[in-house]
Amino acid sequence: MPINSSSVSPSSKLNHWTQAMATWPDALARSRFHADRAEYKEAAALLRDFLKTASDRLEPVLELSRVIKTQGYWRDALTVLLDELDNLPGPVGTATTREERLGIQMRIEVCRLKLFVTASFDAPLQEAEELRLQTSDFAALEELEPTTIEIALCYSRMRVLSCLHHQPIAPAELEALISWLRPTYDRLVSASRHRESFEILQAYSAFLESATRVGITTLDFETWSGMMQRFLSSPDLPPLFKANAMVLLADKASERLDEAYLAEIETSAKTIYIDQGHAVGVMDLRFQQVSRALKKDHQYLTDELLDELKGYFAKYQTSDSMASYQTAIHAFLAHIPQWLAFELQMSLSHIRDELAHQAGAVFLTHIGRVGLISMWLAHSGKAASAVEAAEALDTTLREGDCRWLRGIAPYLASQAYSQLHDYRKAHDRAARAVEIFQETFPSDAATARNALLQAKLELYQQNNSDPKDLEEILSFADTETTRDRAAGLTLQAAQKTEMIVVQIRTLQTEQRRYWMERMLTFVNELESDSEDGDIRMAGLFQVQGMELTLPMKETDPKAWEPCLACFDKSVALYMKHLRFVEAANTRQMQSCAIYRWFELSPSAHLLQRCLDLIDISLDLFREADNVTFIATASRWRSIVVYTGWERGWMVGDKTLTALQDAENAWAVERADMTALASFEAVSRRQQFTSLKGLRETYRRAFRVCQIEGRVTELWEWTQKAKARSLSDQLGVDSLVPAELREQVIQDPTRRELMEEADALSPRIAGSPPEVRLRLRGELEAIHKRMAQDTLLKAMMDIKNGTPVGIDQIQQLGSQMKKCSPGRDVKFIDWLEHSNKLWVLVLGGEEKTPTVMQCPVSPDEVAAWKREWLDAQPGEVSAFQEDDFYSEYEPEFSLRALDGLVAPLDQLTKPGDLVVLCPTGVLHSIPLHALYISDNVPVIERNPVIYSASLTTFSQCCRRGGWSEVDSGQRPAASVATQWTLTSVLQESDDRWFDPEEQEDVYSLISNTAATSDAKAVTGTDVTRQFFVEAMQQSALFHFHGHGIFDRSILADQSLELADGNIAVRDIFDLKFKAPHMTLVACDSASQGIAAGDEPLGIVTALLCAGAGSVLGTIWPTASRTGRCFTDEFYTNILEQQKRSIDVSTDVGGHAAIIDLAEVSQRAVLALRRNIDTRHPYHWGAFVLHGCWFMSQRGQHPAD
DSSP: OOOOGGGSOHHHHHHHHHHHOOSHHHHHHHHHHHHTTTOHHHHHHHHHHHHTTOSOOHHHHHHHHHHHHHHTOHHHHHHHHHHHHTTSOOOOSSOOSHHHHHHHHHHHHHHHHHHHHHOOOHHHHHHHHHHHHHTTTTGGGGGTOHHHHHHHHHHHHHHHHHHHHTOOOOHHHHHHHTTTHHHHHHHHHHTTOHHHHHHHHHHHHHHHHTHHHHTOOSOOHHHHHHHHHHHHTOTTOOHHHHHHHHHHHHHHHTTTSOHHHHHHHHHHHHHHHHHHTOSSHHHHHHHHHHHHHHHHOGGGOOHHHHHHHHHHHHHHHHHTOHHHHHHHHHHHHHTSOTTSOHHHHHHHHHHHHHHHHHHTOHHHHHHHHHHHHHHHHHSTTOHHHHHHHHHHHHHHHTTSOOHHHHHHHHHHHHHHHHHTTOHHHHHHHHHHHHHHHTTTSHHHHHHHHHHHHHHHHHHHHHTTOOHHHHHHHHHHHHHHHHHHHHTTOHHHHHHHHHHHHHHOTTOOHHHHHHHHHHHHHHHHHSOTTSHHHHHHHHHHHHHHHHHHHTTOOOOOHHHHHHHHHHHHHHHHHHHHTTOHHHHHHHHHHHHHHHHHHHHHSOOHHHHHHHHHHHHHHHHHHHHHTOHHHHHHHHHHHHHHHHHHHHTTSSOHHHHHHHHHHHHHHHHHHHHGGGGSOHHHHHHHHHHHHTOHHHHHHHHHHHHHHHHTTOHHHHHHHHHHHSOHHHHHHHHHTOOOOHHHHHHHHTSHHHHHHHHHHHHHHHHHHHSOHHHHHHHHHHHHHHHHHHTTSHHHHHHHHHHHTOOOOHHHHHHHHHHHHHHSTTOOEEEEEEEEETTEEEEEEEETTOSSOEEEEOSSOHHHHHHHHHHHTOOOTTSOOTTTTOOSSOTTSTTSGGGGGGGGTTTHHHHOOTTOEEEEEOOGGGGGSOGGGSEEETTEEHHHHSOEEEOSOHHHHHHHHHHTTOOSSSTTOOOOOOSOOEEEEEEEOOOBTTBOOOHHHHHHHHHHHHHHHHHTTOEEEEGGGOOHHHHHHHHHHEEEEEEEEOEEOOGGGGGGOEEEETTEEEEHHHHHTOOOOSOEEEEESSSTTOOEEETTTEEESHHHHHHHHTOSEEEEESSOOOHHHHHHHHHHHHHHHHHHHHHOOBOOOTTOOOEEEEEHHHHHHHHHHHHHHSTTSOSHHHHTTEEEEEOSEEEEEOOOTTO
């Protein structure tokens, strides 16, 4: 009589049965009693106890391994077998005895477990094949020998897995390998060997699911269904086997079963699980039902359901049912639409990844990470994280031999690079995926060739390539579509033709007709009513709609009906299969068609109709949280609204809101770049900010503000448009003002979220790339919760580098004035719009900026730069040789640009600190050297500091130790206190060398260090290692030497050191302690500027690495000039230290601040007074970027 497990405690059952176990059959029965109820710990404990005294160990060890593997611990199961292998005799020719067959079973189980634990296939498969031969090709199956059945099942599973992921074999060969399943099953059922019968049922079902992919045609559902019904009809079938079979039937045949019968068998299974005391059976069944319900209707996913399932997750953990937990997660994830509940999908994927890791199944870990990367790619806008993870997976798998995994990793990387618009890398990764897949996995190879074709098309359009390149692309596409069709891969062929038709608008009429006909042919060849067929047909309707739209000249509504009907048909097909994102994208295309109609026949009605369709698209994109599509639709919507404003149909407020929505969507799209290394993050962001569509968004906002006299909003849009990539990166390590942080930590919920986010960031940085994707998903979920809270959002805005507002600048200006009571601060921005330059001036305590037009145009400035500053490498500029006129004469070259600063004469006062934020070509102009009034340059009248944007300036001040929130808070001391002065001047074959100048510079460095209590290091001691360590540990760092500054490749700028160069790319990866940096090295402060006012060069690198301020030169200068400047600069610093500017506060203590703006002003003016360096070429080169001061904690001299 069966024992009711619910009436006896596990410990008492274990003790009772341990005493009763005298034979292996008893031990096996007791163990399986527990294992069948998912009480794996009890089952394993019984087996281990039996093995302590067992002399015949093979069967108990195999059973123990099986229990542990069924529980979900693959590595532990393998370890159990490996520990026993040493006791086995060597290989035999042909296994004839039971012991020999058990030995083969153990070895082949080891082979199968190794597939999962190591993700390596070749060696285990080769050994498994040798073991199969030792069984005479499973000859003992005729006798229903149990061990041979297990060996045959294990081998068959290995072969099918290999066909799916490593090395397919001919379908006929695979069919022959599994042909024993059905006849063996029939005889086992007749013999009432239920356990083995059910194993074959499970295997048949798994093989049937993979039949199409591996080419098997001898398995079919009807046969399996008949096998299942025979099993369920067995008169002596144990209850748990019956319940398991019912659940398997409900899972695999739910769409073919009558709803009433389905409910009946699931209810029966649930009753059995409860009666028999199964630990997780009811939960397993529930997850299966949830998965099925989600497949039918995504709205089944509710908060109440999630709360229910979370309780089950906890129970799986408590019962340590790893395999059931994994199966439940997989079932749940399988039918959540890709566009729905991204955070939930991430969370579930992370659990799956962790479970695979705990199981020790490297193969399952890799498969899970492929799924996770695919999820991030489907959720557009997360490509940066996906790139890192895909490249890490690719690197890991290169050492393995699993062909499918080795091919899918570069394919995923290609997809990610394509989303980042890096089509060269996308092309390279796709080509490698094709090479790996080749003929081994023809369907995947064809899909990878789709990615390759996509990259080729994008590169062609990106580079405005020669028409011959297009001919090569079309030839490639023609060859590949023919190949696909011949291989029965019509879907991939249709996709390729769709790419050609959609992306190449320059096709000649005959070419376009040819590719349209091919596309139609392939789509019609796809199975009708299949999802693939419907989706491709929807794509065809899209193409036909656009084909009808582009040449349209008619304004009659009837002429437009066929065009718009195509889009309606496309939407209907997408919605049929719940492809909401694709349907939304089609509505957006339809809105473009109506906009074309509007252009031919302008009316408010048509424009509103266009806007309504965009709003439908946006709602769906937002529901799906698809970042890229939200950004695209938002930009398109802003264009439509702006068009309405131009015609007087939309008000300015609504127009600016639409433009702001577009800008915000772009900001979210690029936010994920923090996943990349610092240099990569900045350069990728700069690519985004250079996009023409975004620049046009800013242009439209400028125009609305200008026309409607919205000065404050014009200033705010100016901040949005400037150097966003730099401010984004600086924000990552920004300090949060003390008062804001204090407000946050006073609330337990806020504090917990902040601490979770703070704890995750270093974990991400310190984790291997393959783990970071999961951690970033967790961090993103926390950030979304933080964004719902006002205070936490303010903290995140600082970390995200969100552009500063007028209120923040006023607070900063007020704090700066308190430090220097006799001096005001003026924030100066230049704005380029409609080929005019405007200057915007905001006082530190003013609420409204002032705007004035400059009398010099951008084209005139660009022409001046080409004439006077641009020079080939090794040549001097015309400006350097411009000594025919004195700088005071109107004919002197710089006088042509004085109009750029002329408005400042009225808008600033002498002595004001002016923060200059140039735009475009002005970044190359010495604005401080221009005359602000008669014969008075800006630098003589005012201390000057440069910044890429006011947001960057604010960030640098905060980094330097300044609080822009805490009224009266003093500058904090830098963590570092060491000052380091260095110089390297060495002989070079391509450069003139002066030993006396080297001696003078080294002497200056040594003497300056001695008088300022600094460390001096020169010559061969300035190695890369020393240089990096010193920069990271110093509060002030000075370098005098040579630099390599190729203006065409600013990212490759570098400084020459004793044992090699240190490049911009290297500096990006360092972490400084907010030091001041002085670089006297050619044009060390030159900043190449990409579209979007994005600075490129060594100043950007130093600021991103953590510098508080950087002083350098914007064009090449002589070493002697640099030496003179250095002498003056540090002499003035020491004088300031002697005066010891005190800032006392009610929190106690003293801090001496060094006013770098004033110090650099004095040094520049000293050069200007010197007869040898009075030409503006010499003194106008030196500029200060970043924070206007540096602080150093110390004792007041009077103390």
